[in-house]
Amino acid sequence: MLFMVQMKVNPPSHLTKEEFDDVKVAEKNRALDIQRKGKWPHLWRVTGKYSNVSIFDVESNQELHELLSSLPLFPYMDIEVTPLNEHPSALKD
Numbered sequence: 396m397l398f399m400v401q402m403k404v405n406p407p408s409h410l411t412k413e414e415f416d417d418v419k420v421a422e423k424n425r426a427l428d429i430q431r432k433g434k435w436p437h438l439w440r441v442t443g444k445y446s447n448v449s450i451f452d453v454e455s456n457q458e459l460h461e462l463l464s465s466l467p468l469f470p471y472m473d474i475e476v477t478p479l480n481e482h483p484s485a486l487k488d
């Protein structure tokens with residue numbers, strides 16, 4: 396199942412810059428881990444914003460929720476999930 400996921404980061408005011416930098420390092424490591432498992436095939440920065448647009452390829456809504464909530468930045472992001480279906484006019488491989 397493919398999902399488009401939009402994540403907008405809201406840096407918390409209660410963490411120091413150093414503490415938030417540590418969260419971002421942990422986030423990067425977790426994101427790389429999920430990508431290496433083939434579950435997160437696209438991760439794009441939205442130009443000019445502290446947000447990303449991603450594609451996740453997972454088995455279920457439950458798996459997507461578990462992956463997203465495992466992200467260290469999860470408490471500091473607004474996340475929008477859009478389920479995707481194959482388009483009938485899309486070129487096949």
Ligand SMILES: O=C(O)CC1=CCC(=O)O1
Nearest residue numbers: 404422423426445446447
């Ligand atoms: O910076 C972001 O867009 C949030 C984020 C998601 C994965 C990652 O490494 O950073």
